[in-house]
Amino acid sequence: MKVLMVNGSSRKNGCTFSALSEVAKALNNNGIETEILQLGTDPYRDCIGCGACRTKNTNRCIFNDDIVNTLIEKAETADGFVFGSPVYYAHPSGRLLSVMDRAFYAGGKFFAYKPAAAIVSARRAGTTASVDVINKYFLINNMPVVASCYWNMVHGNKPEEVYLDKEGIEIMNNLGNNMAWYLKSFALAKENGIDHPVLENKVLTNFIR
Numbered sequence: 104m105k106v107l108m109v110n111g112s113s114r115k116n117g118c119t120f121s122a123l124s125e126v127a128k129a130l131n132n133n134g135i136e137t138e139i140l141q142l143g144t145d146p147y148r149d150c151i152g153c154g155a156c157r158t159k160n161t162n163r164c165i166f167n168d169d170i171v172n173t174l175i176e177k178a179e180t181a182d183g184f185v186f187g188s189p190v191y192y193a194h195p196s197g198r199l200l201s202v203m204d205r206a207f208y209a210g211g212k213f214f215a216y217k218p219a220a221a222i223v224s225a226r227r228a229g230t231t232a233s234v235d236v237i238n239k240y241f242l243i244n245n246m247p248v249v250a251s252c253y254w255n256m257v258h259g260n261k262p263e264e265v266y267l268d269k270e271g272i273e274i275m276n277n278l279g280n281n282m283a284w285y286l287k288s289f290a291l292a293k294e295n296g297i298d299h300p301v302l303e304n305k306v307l308t309n310f311i312r
Contacts (some may be wrong), residue, residue, distance in 0.1 A: 104137065104182045104286050107178065108126070108175075109140045109187065110139055110140065112142070112224075113142070117262055118164045118260075122271070126276075129278070130279045135182075136287070142196075147171070147172070177201075179210075182289075183285070184214065184218075185222060186219070186221050188222075188237065194236055197235045218247045219246045220277065222255040223237075223257075224257050224259065231254055258271055
């Protein structure tokens with residue numbers, strides 16, 4: 104089993120990476136493989152709503168010159184996900200949201216029914232609002248949301264300060280253990296013929312009369 108972790112920070116080894124690494128450590132201790140995908144400093148387009156990923160039935164974004172289609176490809180074989188972000192103006196990084204918009208719209212079926220967690224790092228505030236934004240991608244896509252013993256956040260202005268946040272490190276460790284439990288439970292259920300529900304046909308409505 105494997106968990107794909109996405110670092111939405113432009114700093115490769117910053118505070119968000121430290122938090123993701125703690126989750127990875129707990130997963131690895133439970134026999135779960137992990138990979139951290141770094142978004143880095145490259146610019147990322149927003150979704151332009153062209154619909155090509157749907158109309159051409161490719162499950163890939165029409166823009167093939169950045170990391171989005173790589174993320175979708177890795178999502179096909181991943182069993183779970185952790186998306187991490189620093190907090191900017193009480194919301195996740197713009198780069199992460201642009202990538203998630205496109206990846207979930209084009210390749211949402213490869214994320215569906217797989218457990219996922221959002222984690223954030225901040226110097227001080229805006230954390231719960233940022234976690235809420237990331238969680239909405241999971242909630243609209245039939246993905247079980249993995250929790251911990253508190254909201255999934257760490258505090259610190261530098262990577263070394265994250266490790267001084269003892270409660271935050273504990274939260275990351277418990278999150279990794281909970282994720283491992285979800286994955287093993289789902290695998291056992293599947294072995295015993297219990298699979299995820301079949302969705303009803305989607306009904307789209309609007310409020311214009």
